[in-house]
Amino acid sequence: MKFSYKEITKIYEEFNKDIDSISSDDLKKKYLSKKGNLKDLLKKIGEQEKEDRAKFGKEVNILKNFIEEKVEILSSSLKPKFSKEQIDVTAPFEKNTPEDKKPKLLNKLGSTHPLTQELEKILEIFQKMGFQIEESRQIDDDYNMFQSLNFPIGHPARDNWDTFWTEENLVLPAHTSTMQNRILRKYEIPIRVVIPGRCFRNEATDASHEHTFYQIEGVYVDENISMSHMFGTIKAYLEAFFETELDIKSQPSYFPFTEPDAEFVISCPFCKKEGCSICKYTGWIEIMGCGMIHPHVLTEGGIDPKKYSGFAWGFGLDRLVMIKNGIDDIRKLHSGELEFLDQF
Ligand SMILES: [Zn+2]
Numbered sequence: 001m002k003f004s005y006k007e008i009t010k011i012y013e014e015f016n017k018d019i020d021s022i023s024s025d026d027l028k029k030k031y032l033s034k035k036g037n038l039k040d041l042l043k044k045i046g047e048q049e050k051e052d053r054a055k056f057g058k059e060v061n062i063l064k065n066f067i068e069e070k071v072e073i074l075s076s077s078l079k080p081k082f083s084k085e086q087i088d089v090t091a092p093f094e095k096n097t098p099e100d101k102k103p104k105l106l107n108k109l110g111s112t113h114p115l116t117q118e119l120e121k122i123l124e125i126f127q128k129m130g131f132q133i134e135e136s137r138q139i140d141d142d143y144n145m146f147q148s149l150n151f152p153i154g155h156p157a158r159d160n161w162d163t164f165w166t167e168e169n170l171v172l173p174a175h176t177s178t179m180q181n182r183i184l185r186k187y188e189i190p191i192r193v194v195i196p197g198r199c200f201r202n203e204a205t206d207a208s209h210e211h212t213f214y215q216i217e218g219v220y221v222d223e224n225i226s227m228s229h230m231f232g233t234i235k236a237y238l239e240a241f242f243e244t245e246l247d248i249k250s251q252p253s254y255f256p257f258t259e260p261d262a263e264f265v266i267s268c269p270f271c272k273k274e275g276c277s278i279c280k281y282t283g284w285i286e287i288m289g290c291g292m293i294h295p296h297v298l299t300e301g302g303i304d305p306k307k308y309s310g311f312a313w314g315f316g317l318d319r320l321v322m323i324k325n326g327i328d329d330i331r332k333l334h335s336g337e338l339e340f341l342d343q344f
Contacts, residue, residue, distance in 0.1 A: 136197020184301025221310030258291025288315030
């Protein structure tokens with residue numbers, strides 16, 4: 001048989017006409033099936049003269065590849081992108097999870113943790129009152145945690161702070177006061193700073209104790225600052241937080257880094273001193289420790305206690321959030337239980 005491109009060209013032209021008028025399935029049948037046009041052409045390779053066989057075969061294969069490629073493109077562009085069984089691996093997890101297998105809570109958007117929600121509100125209140133914010137740290141040294149706060153080495157009051165120590169003699173802060181010396185040195189007077197931070201205590205957990213919790217410290221230093229400024233400032237903050245007017249009183253307390261020291265007590269924001277489960281039927285709630293910053297602590301922070309005075313407080317964020325929301329077990333806050341968190 002004499003070599004000719006005629007057969008190849010004929011099929012090429014025919015295919016180009018068919019492409020617009022028949023479906024990809026029919027194109028496959030007509031050109032690529034066992035009884036298709038190309039099969040006839042492939043058979044003809046063997047019928048060529050010996051010297052033309054390779055050339056003819058090559059041309060037929062080019063046409064075959066061209067037709068296969070076109071048919072493939074046509075059929076894939078007509079196919080739906082993802083059939084029911086297929087999984088889009090780039091989609092978020094719940095898109096690939098059948099409705100009946102989705103965990104109930106995944107059907108809704110997530111939310112911030114109740115502690116985060118309240119912390120943001122609290123910091124906003126203090127910012128409106130003119131305070132700056134400084135974050136505490138999660139590991140510190142003996143000097144900042146104790147010595148600079150008037151707990152010299154060997155002081156018995158250290159025993160009241162059951163802390164975790166590392167082998168390098170570093171400490172996981174048991175209170176946000178670990179930042180006081182840095183604050184006194186860093187800021188210009190008047191100093192008005194609140195310090196939120198994570199704290200750690202080496203203690204057994206129960207409904208009202210956790211080994212990890214959050215505190216918010218306040219530091220205020222200026223000329224002629226007295227305890228009445230302290231009571232007024234804390235009262236204004238707590239009234240904004242509980243969104244109600246409060247009566248206040250104080251009880252004596254003891255901290256090495258303040259003198260005098262006080263326990264700040266508020267009238268129960270829920271029962272107005274009538275007595276309820278939140279205030280344990282006393283009408284009053286102890287809310288935080290506070291006091292006038294000890295002269296030694298001011299001196300250690302580079303501030304002259306003869307010229308300036310100030311106050312500081314520290315309260316537990318977890319406890320405040322529990323009181324405000326009637327949560328009875330502190331451990332729920334760190335449990336990660338979706339049924340609990342979903343309520344906020
Ligand atoms: Zn009450």
